[in-house]
Amino acid sequence: MKKSVVLAMALMLPAFTVSVQAADTQGALTDAEIAHIVVTANTADIENGNLAKTKASNEDVRGFAQRMIADHTDSNQQASELAKKLNVTPKDNAISQSLKDDAKASLEKLKGLSGKEFDKAYIDGEIALHKKVIDVADNKLVPNVKNEELKALLIQTRPTLVSHREHAEKIKSTLK
Numbered sequence: 001m002k003k004s005v006v007l008a009m010a011l012m013l014p015a016f017t018v019s020v021q022a023a024d025t026q027g028a029l030t031d032a033e034i035a036h037i038v039v040t041a042n043t044a045d046i047e048n049g050n051l052a053k054t055k056a057s058n059e060d061v062r063g064f065a066q067r068m069i070a071d072h073t074d075s076n077q078q079a080s081e082l083a084k085k086l087n088v089t090p091k092d093n094a095i096s097q098s099l100k101d102d103a104k105a106s107l108e109k110l111k112g113l114s115g116k117e118f119d120k121a122y123i124d125g126e127i128a129l130h131k132k133v134i135d136v137a138d139n140k141l142v143p144n145v146k147n148e149e150l151k152a153l154l155i156q157t158r159p160t161l162v163s164h165r166e167h168a169e170k171i172k173s174t175l176k
Contacts, residue, residue, distance in 0.1 A: 029093070029144040036090035037099065037141065038079050038154070041133055042072040044103035045126075051110055052122045060171045061119045068126070068164065075157060082153055116175065123172050130165035134158065 029037075045068050052065035083090055106125065113121050137154055145151045 029095070029140065030091065031086075031145055031147050031150055032088050032091035033093040033096070034141050034145050034150065034154075035079060035083050035088055036092055036096045039076055039090055040096040040099045040103075042076040042079070044099060044106075045072045045129070046076070047103065047107055048110065048122065048125070051107060052118075055110070055114065055118050056122065057115045058119045058171075058175065060174065061123060064123070064126070064167060064171055067167070071160060071164070075160075078153060082149055086147060086149065088147075088150075120172075120175050123168050123175060126168040127165055127172065130161055130168065134161050134165070137161070 049065040049068035049072070053062055053069065056062045056065060082088075110118065110122060110125075137158060142151060142154050145154060
């Protein structure tokens with residue numbers, strides 16, 4: 001059981017590590033690429049949340065999943081509206097593609113878990129994912145964004161991401 005939990009956790013976050021290294025070799029990210037990364041990360045969290053909403057055995061985990069769905073759907077809506085306003089078409093890139101691939105693999109692994117094992121893997125994955133997203137946003141996305149409105153949206157979203165991580169950590173402390 002512990003092996004499955006560790007495996008599921010490990011699959012929740014490699015996208016950023018690999019893809020950030022790829023971005024380092026490719027140069028600075030464009031605003032269109034940053035917008036696509038934001039939408040892709042939100043979509044991954046929404047999909048995991050939808051699964052957790054139905055599979056979680058713990059009420060707090062289900063509530064957290066519902067929060068992820070609502071908050072990340074709202075974030076995607078804001079990003080989409082801003083992209084339209086700025087006439088920016090989100091552009092697929094190595095980071096977003098790697099994130100998509102890893103999110104798909106993670107979702108498949110989570111689908112194979114149930115009960116407390118699922119709850120723990122989902123929450124551990126959310127903690128790891130949010131830590132990494134915050135790091136990437138701080139060190140790659142915000143420094144590379146050119147448009148001030150997009151930068152403001154990224155900065156405005158950071159406290160929510162920190163709150164998500166802290167909420168998941170609190171839930172983790174209650175899971176046995």
